[in-house]
Amino acid sequence: MKENRIRILYIDDEIHNLNAFRATFRRSYEIYTASSAQDAKLLLKSIDVHIIIADQKMPVTTGVDFFYEIREQLPDPIRILLTGYTDVEDIIEAINKGHIFSYVKKPWDEHELANTISNAYEMYQARKQLKEKITELEKTNDELNRFIYSTSHDLRSPLMSVLGIINLTRLDNSVTDPNGYVDMIESCILKLDGFIQKIIEYYRNSRLDVEHxxxxxxxxxxxxxxxxxxxxxxxxxxxxxxxxxxxxxxxxxxxxxxxxxxxxxxxxxxxxxxxxxxxxxxxxxxxxxxxxxxxxxxxxxxxxxxxxxxxxxxxxxxxxxxxxxxxxxxxxxxxxxxxxxxxxxxxxxxxxxxxxxxxxxxxxx
The missing domain is CATH 3.30.565.10 (Histidine kinase-like ATPase, C-terminal domain)
Incomplete structure (x- = not known):
């Protein structure tokens, strides 16, 4: 199904390269092309792609500079850089500045590029799943913290009521307790209340912003x-x-x-x-x-x-x-x-x- 296909944006200022890429991979992937970085930015506003392949040497901007410009707004697509040069400094800049996944030499080999695209998509899927799991864990953790905090507050109310009753019995001497059971009850309640207060401290420490x-x-x-x-x-x-x-x-x-x-x-x-x-x-x-x-x-x-x-x-x-x-x-x-x-x-x-x-x-x- 089309919606399940890998969506690729290919950017190159040479039209015959764009046509060759489309002809080679159109049956395997959902292909989008752009002849400039500016056209690519406009296209990316309306289409979510999984992989972006960009030529390094373009007239207005390099592939690395393009990747750098979009990395904040579009962190998810996996980046592949095409270049006819193998300068080590270019490779280092591409990795550090452009956050590229892979570096492919031109002219590209069909099977090599297909393998690179397959590996890139696996990386995209893995990152997506990890992001979803993190979001799910953060939501679960937040709900658990809120539940603990709410429960702790609710528990303190009846405990304080019991302590109040114990104090009343002592004031009016309405209960005879030769074995000290009331004192034991009070001691247990105070221990439980102390533990509840520690839970509340933990929650507040984890949630409240630091203020100086x-x-x-x-x-x-x-x-x-x-x-x-x-x-x-x-x-x-x-x-x-x-x-x-x-x-x-x-x-x-x-x-x-x-x-x-x-x-x-x-x-x-x-x-x-x-x-x-x-x-x-x-x-x-x-x-x-x-x-x-x-x-x-x-x-x-x-x-x-x-x-x-x-x-x-x-x-x-x-x-x-x-x-x-x-x-x-x-x-x-x-x-x-x-x-x-x-x-x-x-x-x-x-x-x-x-x-x-x-x-x-x-x-x-």
Missing amino acids: EKIYFDSLLHECIAAFKPQNTAIEFQLNIDQPVDFKGDTFRISVILNNLISNAVKYQKPDESNPKVNLSVKVEPHKATIWIEDNGIGILSEHLSNIFKMFFRSKNNNKPGSGIGLYIVKEALSKIGGTISVESKYGEGTQFEITIPNRNDFDS
């Missing part, structure tokens, strides 16, 4: 400490902020990074530690900020250090298993803003994270 604004690390870190200090009031937080210059960065993602790391520093303290500490240091320079978060908690086994940033990895060396997603979110958030993270830890003695974040102060007005 002025950040004052002293106030930002005090806000983080205030959020997590009630979980263990015995912890001594030590701050050392050196910010002699302005810093611009993504407040949301930097907050996510700090919150997750400080949360872990609080959560994974040793239960028998008499002097639990978390040291937070920041040094801001014109081009970057370096942040150190150090604790004297339970530490991380050396064999686990290479895995802690993987999604759902949980260390087995403690009785406080986390969600397995917090440090993965930290890594992803840093990737979004061009930052890095490294970790040093000694089991039983503590852990130190070092984060570097580019200062975007010079890039924004």
Whole structure:
């Protein structure tokens, strides 16, 4: 059927070459011809072709220049260049500038050119299928992310309602609970809610655009400490902020990074530690900020250090298993803003994270 045939545009300023090409391949392919680059551009506005074959040496423009001019608007057609010259520099220019698939010498051989066209069409089909698969995967991923985000928000509402009921029973002493079942229920709900909030953080990090604004690390870190200090009031937080210059960065993602790391520093303290500490240091320079978060908690086994940033990895060396997603979110958030993270830890003695974040102060007005 005609609509399933390979559509080829052949461009050559020599009419007898156009006629010869049409006569040779008209039974095998759907052929279109043009005697100039200008005529070819007009034809391409109304016809979608699979393959474009262009002569390199034409009066007004070369084949390579023609391919270069159309590559943005028409990236899909496969390009084949015909030339009577075999200069290495021409070949390199054709590949780099014109993005050609193949380079065929003139006068062309019927069987050689037919094989080249067949291979070019296979390339066209492969690219088309890959493009369709990518579009399909992007759509599926977007729908999945939206579903997870929506579900997570919907789940939080009933959880908060249950927590509210538990608090009411405590206020009016309407429930006798000698075995502590209510406390167990509350603990499970808080763990589930924490996991849901991590999912929401992950979604927002993957979807929201990066925005740069002025950040004052002293106030930002005090806000983080205030959020997590009630979980263990015995912890001594030590701050050392050196910010002699302005810093611009993504407040949301930097907050996510700090919150997750400080949360872990609080959560994974040793239960028998008499002097639990978390040291937070920041040094801001014109081009970057370096942040150190150090604790004297339970530490991380050396064999686990290479895995802690993987999604759902949980260390087995403690009785406080986390969600397995917090440090993965930290890594992803840093990737979004061009930052890095490294970790040093000694089991039983503590852990130190070092984060570097580019200062975007010079890039924004």
